[in-house]
Each structure stands twice: as C-alpha cells, then as structure tokens.
Amino acid sequence: MSECQRVAESLAAYVDELLQPDERGRVDRHIAACPSCRRLADDERGGRRLLRHESSKLLAGPLPPGLRRRCEALTRVKDDSLAGLGRFGPWWRVRLVPVLLTAIAMIFTASAFLSLATRRSDAVLAAQLTADHSKCFRLFAPPNGASADAGGIERTLARQYGLNVHVPSSSVEDDIQLLGMRRCLYGDGLVPHLMYRVHGQEMSLFVLSGTERKPDDLVTLGHRSQIWSRNGTTFVLVSPAHGTGLTSAARYVMREAR
Amino acid sequence: MFRRRQPADADAFGAEVLRHLEPLFATALRLTRNRPDAEDLVQDTVVKALRFAHQFERGTNLRAWLSTILHNTWRNRLRDGGRDAATIDVDSARLEEIETADGSAATDTPEQLLLRNTLDADLRAALDELPDVFRQAVWLRDVEEFSYAEIARMVDVPIGTVMSRISRGRRMLLDHLRKARERDGAKMSMPSTA
Numbered sequence: 001m002s003e004c005q006r007v008a009e010s011l012a013a014y015v016d017e018l019l020q021p022d023e024r025g026r027v028d029r030h031i032a033a034c035p036s037c038r039r040l041a042d043d044e045r046g047g048r049r050l051l052r053h054e055s056s057k058l059l060a061g062p063l064p065p066g067l068r069r070r071c072e073a074l075t076r077v078k079d080d081s082l083a084g085l086g087r088f089g090p091w092w093r094v095r096l097v098p099v100l101l102t103a104i105a106m107i108f109t110a111s112a113f114l115s116l117a118t119r120r121s122d123a124v125l126a127a128q129l130t131a132d133h134s135k136c137f138r139l140f141a142p143p144n145g146a147s148a149d150a151g152g153i154e155r156t157l158a159r160q161y162g163l164n165v166h167v168p169s170s171s172v173e174d175d176i177q178l179l180g181m182r183r184c185l186y187g188d189g190l191v192p193h194l195m196y197r198v199h200g201q202e203m204s205l206f207v208l209s210g211t212e213r214k215p216d217d218l219v220t221l222g223h224r225s226q227i228w229s230r231n232g233t234t235f236v237l238v239s240p241a242h243g244t245g246l247t248s249a250a251r252y253v254m255r256e257a258r
Numbered sequence: 259m260f261r262r263r264q265p266a267d268a269d270a271f272g273a274e275v276l277r278h279l280e281p282l283f284a285t286a287l288r289l290t291r292n293r294p295d296a297e298d299l300v301q302d303t304v305v306k307a308l309r310f311a312h313q314f315e316r317g318t319n320l321r322a323w324l325s326t327i328l329h330n331t332w333r334n335r336l337r338d339g340g341r342d343a344a345t346i347d348v349d350s351a352r353l354e355e356i357e358t359a360d361g362s363a364a365t366d367t368p369e370q371l372l373l374r375n376t377l378d379a380d381l382r383a384a385l386d387e388l389p390d391v392f393r394q395a396v397w398l399r400d401v402e403e404f405s406y407a408e409i410a411r412m413v414d415v416p417i418g419t420v421m422s423r424i425s426r427g428r429r430m431l432l433d434h435l436r437k438a439r440e441r442d443g444a445k446m447s448m449p450s451t452a
Contacts, residue, residue: 008425009418009421009422011421011425012399012406012421012422012424012425012428013406013421015425015428016399040425040429043428043429043432043433044425044428044429044432045428046428046432047396047400047427047428047429047430047431047432048400048428050381050431050432050435051381051396051397051400051401051428051431052400052401052403054378054381055400055401055402055403057378058284058288058378058381058382058385058401059280059281059284059401059402060280060284061280061283061284061287063279063280063283064283064293064297067279067283067297067300067301068276068279070301071275071276071279071300071301071304072272072276074272074301074304074305074308075268075269075272075273075275075276075304075308076272139301139305148294152292152294153294156292156294156295160335180294181294182298183298
C-alpha cells in the first residue's frame with residue numbers, strides 16, 4: 001500500500017483531530033510533501049466545516065403538522081399491547097378497539113396456517129384489512145386540515161412498490177378527503193393503505209398488486225369490505241358498515257382507483 | 259444487561275423520546291428526501307422505540323439508540339422495496355471523476371461558501387445530491403456528531419468503511435457546492451485551499 005493510500009484511510013480521523021500525535025505527525029509530513037493528498041485533506045476539512053457550521057439549522061426544521069400529536073398519542077399507549085387505546089376515543093371504541101386488536105392477534109398467530117386460505121378467502125382478507133383500517137386510524141390518522149397530494153402518493157407507490165396506480169384524490173363533489181398513505185403488513189409483505197375521510201367517517205383503500213379476485217362485498221367486524229380487481233391489481237375498500245353518506249364516495253373511489 | 263422498563267418509567271421514557279422528534283425528523287428527511295416518507299419513518303421509529311423500551315440501557319445515549327432504530331427501519335424498507343442501502347446510488351465512475359478532478363473549474367473556498375446568504379438551502383440541496391451512503395455518513399458525523407463506532411452500529415458496516423464514506427462524502431459535498439455556485443454564475447477565482 002502506498003503512503004498516499006495509507007493517508008487516505010486516516011483522513012477522516014486526521015480532519016476530526018482524533019489521530020494519536022505520532023500518527024498525526026506522519027500524516028502532516030506526508031501532506032506537506034504531497035499536493036494531491038493536501039488537496040484531499042483541505043477539501044475534506046472544508047466540507048466538514050460547512051456542515052458543522054450549519055448543523056443547528058439543518059437539525060432545526062419544523063415538524064409537519066400533527067406529527068408531534070400523533071407521537072404523543074403513541075407514548076400514551078401502555079407497553080406494546082395496544083389495549084390502552086380505548087381511553088382516547090368514545091365509549092364504543094373503548095369496547096370495539098380491544099375486540100379488533102384481539103382479532104389482529106388471532107389473525108397474525110394463525111397466519112402461518114392461513115396464508116393459503118388468506119389468498120382464497122375474502123372473509124379472512126376483509127377481517128385482516130378491517131383490523132389494519134382500525135389500527136391505522138387509531139394510531140396514525142393525520143389531523144383534520146390539509147388533504148394529501150394524490151400525485152405525490154402515486155410517485156411514492158411507483159418508487160416503493162413499482163405500482164402504476166391512479167390514486168383517487170380529494171373530491172369536493174363527493175365530499176371525500178384523501179388524508180395520506182400508510183404501509184400495512186399483509187401476507188408476506190407490505191401493502192399500501194390509502195386513508196380517506198368522508199363526512200367525518202373513516203374509509204380505507206388497500207392496494208394488493210399482482211393478484212386478481214372476483215368482486216365481493218361483505219361485512220366483517222362492523223365494517224363493509226368491497227373487493228374488486230383491475231389490471232392485475234386487487235383493491236379493497238373498507239368503510240363503516242352502517243355509515244351515512246358513503247355511497248357516493250365509495251362509487252367515486254371504485255371508479256377512480258385503477 | 260437490559261432492564262425492563264417499569265410502568266412508572268413509561269411516561270418519562272415517552273417524554274424523553276418526544277424530545278428528540280425534531281432531529282429525528284430532520285434525519286429522516288435527509289434519508290428519504292421526501293416529507294411523507296420521513297413522517298412515516300419517524301412514526302415507525304417511535305412505535306418501535308416504545309415497544310422495545312425495555313431494551314434501552316439506561317445511561318447510554320438515547321438519541322443514538324433512536325437513530326439506530328430509524329436507520330434500521332429505513333434499511334429494512336429499502337430492502338423490502340428491492341433496494342440495497344449498502345450499494346445504492348454509488349456510481350464508481352462518478353466518484354472517480356470527483357476524486358480525480360483537479361479543481362481548476364471550481365475553486366471557491368469554504369469561507370466564500372459560508373458567506374452565501376443561501377448556504378442553508380444550497381447545503382440541503384447538495385446533501386440531497388450525495389449518494390445515500392455518503393449522505394448518511396456525513397450527516398451522522400458532522401450534523402449529528404455521532405462517533406465512528408456509533409455510526410458503524412447504526413448503518414451496520416465496519417468502522418473503516420464509515421471513515422472512508424465520511425471522507426468521500428465531505429469532499430463530494432464541497433464539490434457539489436462549488437459546482438452549484440458555478441452554475442449560478444458566481445464563480446470566483448480564488449485559491450482552493452482553506
């Protein structure tokens with residue numbers, strides 16, 4: 001190994017002034033005699049100085065609206081069981097959420113045995129996605145306010161999942177607001193979960209790529225799951241079974257998701 | 259070695275975690291380069307930190323521990339998405355070009371760059387231009403000021419690799435800034451050394 005290569009390996013520690021005196025002296029002597037290594041050291045020192053000079057500004061950016069509130073809510077969930085979630089919602093959620101979370105646990109426990117069944121059974125699929133729908137809205141629902149950008153989500157879907165999907169955007173006419181996207185565990189991987197609000201009610205659209213199912217419409221755990229496929233992708237729309245004013249929004253999503 | 263978190267400690271631990279949200283989000287933003295993904299990454303990090311709070315060793319650096327969770331989560335996501343955090347974006351030819359440039363076309367000193375009113379924005383843009391592994395290394399070292407050993411644990415590579423990435427990353431960053439200044443038509447003929 002040449003002396004230049006040896007010095008290159010020590011350059012970070014040299015610039016950070018972490019070398020022992022004898023080693024530092026060796027590098028000092030080399031760069032005094034070697035213009036190219038001196039230039040590397042100078043440039044590295046310059047990049048370091050700029051970053052450290054600006055570090056407080058780089059770290060200080062404001063948090064997105066709602067992120068702190070959501071994280072604070074997470075800290076109030078006791079241990080890693082999610083049973084404490086009920087205390088943040090109305091009475092029916094106090095009862096419903098533990099039931100749903102029990103359903104999640106049962107589904108995941110049985111997933112090894114049910115993976116084949118999940119692929120075949122719409123009921124199992126609907127139950128799992130309904131549980132994810134409830135969990136995500138309890139833990140990660142964005143605050144009321146700005147709508148998410150459908151185009152930005154489409155780009156994320158393309159980048160992270162290789163999916164070329166048209167995401168239904170917020171629509172004033174259909175009184176539906178796109179809140180954002182989460183990733184949810186399903187089968188062996190993660191699936192995109194698009195979150196909507198319709199007349200104050202929660203609606204989810206799950207996108208399962210590379211799979212086709214026959215259309216289905218069923219009620220599980222108090223929620224309606226509408227299943228359809230288009231161009232090799234299966235969509236599952238989950239909404240409250242006894243919600244009001246959801247029909248128009250559901251039709252809009254089913255028409256636009258493609 | 260690890261002590262299970264007692265219920266009485268839970269609120270205090272959660273509050274401590276929340277104190278680190280801003281730097282966590284800033285780091286997530288530099289990793290993901292888009293706000294929705296960064297937000298998602300921070301939330302997942304908080305969920306995991308709370309779930310595995312009993313594994314946090316009291317008296318050690320909570321910020322480093324959270325940062326390790328954040329980087330692990332991001333690495334897993336890249337892997338799930340078919341990308342490899344250890345190799346992505348590393349364009350050897352481009353690196354070679356940067357390493358062998360004689361600098362005759364871009365000669366601003368760090369001091370000149372520091373005088374720019376727009377340095378903050380330029381620096382963010384230059385950071386975002388760096389290949390992932392170099393951006394990660396210089397960010398953790400020079401912005402968050404973690405030790406080489408802490409960074410090695412976070413990104414799961416040997417310390418020698420961390421040091422090499424820091425060196426290259428710093429030089430590439432300066433190079434990007436100089437080129438950005440040149441593109442702005444504000445190039446000055448000054449010595450390149452600090």
